Amino acid sequence: MNAPEARADKGTGATDDAEDSDDLDVEEALALVNDVSGRTPGDPARARTPRRGGPRTAADGRSPATRHDDHHALSWTEARTVAERAARRGTGSRAAHRAPVPVPLDAALGLTLAAPLTALTDLPSFDTSAMDGWAVSGPGPWAVREEGVLAGHAEHPPLTDGEAVRIATGARVPPDTTAVLRSEHGRTDDNGRLHATPPRAATTPRPAGAPHAGPVSSVAHGQDIRPRGQECRSGEQLLSVGTLVTPAVLGLAAAAGYDTLSTLPRPRVDVLVLGDELLTGGLPHDGLIRDALGPMLPPWLRALGAEVTTVRRVRDDAQTLYKAITRSDADVVLTTGGTAAGPVDHVHPTLRRIGAELLVDGVEVRPGHPMLLARIKENQYLVGLPGNPLAAVSGLLTLAEPLLRTLAARPAPEPYTMPLRDAVHGHPHDTRLIPVVLRGDVALPLHYNGPAMLRGIAAADALAVVPPGGTRPGQEAELLDLPWASGGIGVCFT
Numbered sequence: 001m002n003a004p005e006a007r008a009d010k011g012t013g014a015t016d017d018a019e020d021s022d023d024l025d026v027e028e029a030l031a032l033v034n035d036v037s038g039r040t041p042g043d044p045a046r047a048r049t050p051r052r053g054g055p056r057t058a059a060d061g062r063s064p065a066t067r068h069d070d071h072h073a074l075s076w077t078e079a080r081t082v083a084e085r086a087a088r089r090g091t092g093s094r095a096a097h098r099a100p101v102p103v104p105l106d107a108a109l110g111l112t113l114a115a116p117l118t119a120l121t122d123l124p125s126f127d128t129s130a131m132d133g134w135a136v137s138g139p140g141p142w143a144v145r146e147e148g149v150l151a152g153h154a155e156h157p158p159l160t161d162g163e164a165v166r167i168a169t170g171a172r173v174p175p176d177t178t179a180v181l182r183s184e185h186g187r188t189d190d191n192g193r194l195h196a197t198p199p200r201a202a203t204t205p206r207p208a209g210a211p212h213a214g215p216v217s218s219v220a221h222g223q224d225i226r227p228r229g230q231e232c233r234s235g236e237q238l239l240s241v242g243t244l245v246t247p248a249v250l251g252l253a254a255a256a257g258y259d260t261l262s263t264l265p266r267p268r269v270d271v272l273v274l275g276d277e278l279l280t281g282g283l284p285h286d287g288l289i290r291d292a293l294g295p296m297l298p299p300w301l302r303a304l305g306a307e308v309t310t311v312r313r314v315r316d317d318a319q320t321l322y323k324a325i326t327r328s329d330a331d332v333v334l335t336t337g338g339t340a341a342g343p344v345d346h347v348h349p350t351l352r353r354i355g356a357e358l359l360v361d362g363v364e365v366r367p368g369h370p371m372l373l374a375r376i377k378e379n380q381y382l383v384g385l386p387g388n389p390l391a392a393v394s395g396l397l398t399l400a401e402p403l404l405r406t407l408a409a410r411p412a413p414e415p416y417t418m419p420l421r422d423a424v425h426g427h428p429h430d431t432r433l434i435p436v437v438l439r440g441d442v443a444l445p446l447h448y449n450g451p452a453m454l455r456g457i458a459a460a461d462a463l464a465v466v467p468p469g470g471t472r473p474g475q476e477a478e479l480l481d482l483p484w485a486s487g488g489i490g491v492c493f494t
């Protein structure tokens with residue numbers, strides 16, 4: 001959120017004013033928002049910059065009793081834990097408390113099961129032929145019935161001992177069938193009687209003088225029959241609550257008799273893209289730039305399990321932002337830009353005006369350290385992503401991912417590490433998130449990793465978590481998969 005002329009103010013007088021406002025407590029800030037001094041809620045005097053450090057002296061000479069200690073940015077790990085826990089506050093479980101909804105199978109991909117998947121039928125639900133061939137009864141040779149048995153047909157009359165009937169894979173075997181003889185293992189003689197032929201190995205040319213093997217007259221009892229209930233019995237639990245609905249789960253659910261699944265709804269996210277400088281088409285001109293986050297975030301949020309209900313561009317105006325946030329009934333409002341201390345960075349002052357509870361206000365991570373997480377209502381959250389595009393990705397994966405995962409009751413990805421081929425320069429105190437490509441069993445750090453750059457992440461397979469101080473060549477680092485590289489359900493962006 002930076003009109004070109006406003007950007008020049010960052011770190012100058014505007015920021016100094018903003019630092020004063022850090023010494024206000026919420027009540028004071030609210031009082032100031034409501035005061036009649038003529039300052040608007042978006043006035044930089046109420047903006048606030050996340051930072052580390054101890055208590056500071058109020059520059060406006062207010063009594064120390066009216067100040068609070070400067071807040072502390074959380075470590076990257078703490079911030080992720082806070083985001084995850086925020087969503088399940090008071091539930092005592094790993095999932096957030098949200099009402100399940102029945103969803104038709106074709107709309108359930110990527111949701112999580114709110115009830116165990118219990119078989120509604122035996123599987124298979126009847127004794128089934130596993131092969132094309134003949135259903136036979138007793139030892140051969142067999143008299144072959146005229147009419148065959150196909151899959152999907154009603155039950156055939158029982159076989160009598162010494163009888164056979166042509167049968168297709170998946171057809172229900174007639175009562176009193178003892179085995180299925182595969183078509184390649186049987187032949188009918190001139191009288192139409194069926195014989196079992198020897199297995200393949202025995203049909204290879206006989207050595208001279210060896211006795212003729214001749215047809216074998218029987219097959220093993222139960223051979224190539226899938227007995228009813230072999231996979232499960234009706235009432236048996238197949239999958240537990242919290243299972244992610246994958247394509248395979250959809251298939252199993254259909255086989256087990258389901259038309260709808262009880263699932264947790266996707267958390268609804270309203271995306272508010274802040275910034276007067278943003279263009280939605282064409283080339284940058286006159287200090288205006290293309291909005292990179294509007295196109296990038298919605299599909300990424302969907303891949304994280306969210307339903308994106310709105311994508312709205314919001315101009316740099318405190319009242320407009322206030323209205324956009326307070327009118328949202330989404331589970332999560334996600335803003336981009338305006339988190340820092342520029343003259344038009346309205347996110348902090350607006351949160352104070354709303355009386356939101358700031359859960360994370362700055363994270364010790366580069367890029368993206370001004371990211372924030374707030375509870376704006378009992379079950380409504382705001383994730384404030386910084387405007388620099390790679391910083392926004394950092395906020396998305398640090399705060400939005402664990403929050404949405406918990407709201408969607410999705411399982412946490414299994415953490416893993418890989419050696420980084422090259423040394424990565426670290427920040428002295430903060431974690432760094434660096435785009436990497438995976439080559440065999442090493443990760444190669446990419447160069448274009450500045451906060452305003454997307455060139456690295458667009459070519460990346462993962463983000464490496466580089467601890468404060470950096471990493472040596474070959475040192476293991478935790479990797480965060482990117483949804484397009486992790487495969488499986490993660491590739492579902494729709």
Ligand SMILES: Nc1nc2c(c(=O)[nH]1)N[C@H]1C(S)=C(S)[C@@H](COP(=O)(O)OP(=O)(O)OC[C@H]3O[C@@H](n4cnc5c(N)ncnc54)[C@H](O)[C@@H]3O)O[C@H]1N2
Nearest residue numbers: 001002010011015291292293337338339340386387388391
């Ligand atoms: N005095 C300080 N200034 C800044 C600080 C600070 O701590 N003190 N932090 C810097 C860091 S780090 C970041 S990151 C940014 C965060 O800024 P905001 O969240 O307030 O974002 P804006 O100022 O609105 O924008 C920053 C930058 O990103 C561009 N931008 C914004 N939205 C988009 C978009 N949708 N697509 C593409 N680019 C976007 C915007 O034009 C700016 O260039 O603050 C630093 N400053």
Ligand code: MOO
Nearest residue numbers: 367368369391451
């Ligand atoms: O967080 Mo900012 O992205 O370091 O530039």
